[in-house]
Amino acid sequence: MAEWQRTHTCGELRESHVGQTVTLNGWVLISRKFGNQVFVDLRDRYGLTQVVFEADAEELFKTADRMGREWVLSVTGVVRPRVEGKERADIATGKVEVEAKALTVLNHCPPLPFSVTEFPDEEPANEDLRLQYRYLDLRRRSLQQVLTLRHRMNKVIRDHLDAKGFLELETPLLGKSTPEGARDYLVPSRVFNGEFFALPQSPQLYKQLLMISGYDRYFQIARCLRDEDLRADRQPEFTQLDVEMSFVERDDVLGLMESLSADILQKCLGLTIPTPFPRLKYADAVLRYGSDKPDLRFGLEIVDVSDIAGESDFTVFKSVLAAGGVVRGINAKGAADKFSNSQLKPGGDLPKVVEVYKAKGLAWMKAEGDKLTGSIEKFFPDAVKAKLKERLGVQPGDLLLFVADKEAVAADALGALRTHLGSALKLYTNWWDEKAAWDATEAAAAKKEKRPARPFTLRPEHFNFLWVTDFPMFGWDEEENRWAAMHHPFTGPMDEDVPHLETNPGKVRAKAYDLVLNGYEVGGGSIRIHRQDVQNTVFKLLGMELDEAKKRFGFLLDALQSGAPPHGGIALGLDRWCMILAGTTNIRDVIAFPKNQKARDLMTGAPALVDARQLRDLGIKFS
């Protein structure tokens, strides 16, 4: 062992180590000169230890006085208790310090573009700067904690599935482009000029083939790649827990995921969450919450009032209904005085929320005493008002909001409005907001009372799981003027809907399910088609003639008639899981080296131009 190598980590020393000579390796978080001592906080990912350089050790003292932040040190010294009354309750090593006897400066460090040290009241540097110097950003305590959490989550998953007999199997990255779904990232072949591999959007086809091969319980923590526009919760490459099982029905998959989810929350966060999770059919989710991934931490349900609106004299409502649209509303209980007229009128906060989804406007009424008021009230006869009040459960002080539009527009708009209202009216809070408030007050109190700060306690209700089931099998693609698979073309139809496949595809429901956590889609899967004839019918419906399907998926069609067992599975979006468990709303915060919003890596600069020679080898020319 080299003489500078550590004997302990920076988070390890306690009173029991007093008197021992130890060697620590780490980074200088900060150093403070005060009279005859230089105090250096030495940091590694395990913690923080105070190292003291005394003035009588002249050479050491002089070097220590010159040291800057982020120098890399090896310090050998003696563990001693801190001076009485100077112990720190808020850090694990706070009862002791190390008196330096020898120092090796392993590396210097110039002042960095931004601070690695984090303070509660300090904004972190701009994200693009942090992404450019991601290796420095990753030194920050909060990111180290997130990546540690992510490791723990992966470990729980592997242990859990291994214990249940699942095999972790790998599938290729270089595959074949498939026509359905997202845009592929393509990889040109040097050997076959003009031909391309596609990076996988998911291991979907391979895992089905593994089932046919008899590996009846498979999983993989797999990277997936999709060349589509990004969002706060989307990256071009992301990680899925991919799972597939044979000889199972839907409830087997859901049950497995419930026990896995409970295990993750137990072992990562110490939380016991109730199982089984509630289930909601897709049609109900869209009708009552305006979303296929509703956040059920709060109520505020959407109510259809089309029939009642038809009895009013309000031409806006009546013309929408005549055109086949719907009128739906939300009763924001007790919110009549929470929004000003300027927030409600066209161009105001609330109408803006629905306009994003192409809704033509937002109508409203307020319940003042027994009366309904507002500009559209006059179009509603008393008898119709009474029906409206009953349908929406109106009480004095309520605010009623209505959208009249095509069904899909009304659902989307009211779904977004519901989320907006839930947040604005504080019907729910994200746990990290509660934690931030707790930490601020608790830290102050703890300092005053000279005691350790009590950590924020998570509660099971901070994590609201939900299954959404019974998705439609197909959706009509307006652009391409054809049916498109809602989930993917291998999703099995519900048995009782099979007869409608060719007569009424829009009515066919799929054996598909999504897992929703706090309004985020964190998983999705289905029971697959395991019969070639059904698969052929589906391809035909999707506008793929048999020989075309054979060209694209021939291997799968052959496999399906080579003894395919009934099978199904699911994929969990682990980045989103980690994001919610870590308490952030930005997926980049839980990925070590993420891409930016335009899918560029700001640190390496990728994607980038390549040498002309590389292009020539690949047979690629740009016009």
Place this chain on the structure above:
RNA sequence: GGGGACGUAGCUCAAUUGGUUAGAGUACCGGACUGUCGAUCCGGUGGUUGCGGGUUCGAGUCCCGUCGUCCUCGCCA
């Protein structure tokens, strides 16, 4: 492809209605200091206001263009 927000010192931000030499905190450099711990105190360095053009006696501020970042609709089976 559309909509929105933002871009000022290394970093985080301020700068009144278009008006003096663009400020503060922090970082950095120098000094003081016998138990500091986000030390404190004193002093100092640091600016192409993203870039280009325009309006004006005068532009960080207004206009046009452009680049970049984030959020979002479309898109993402």
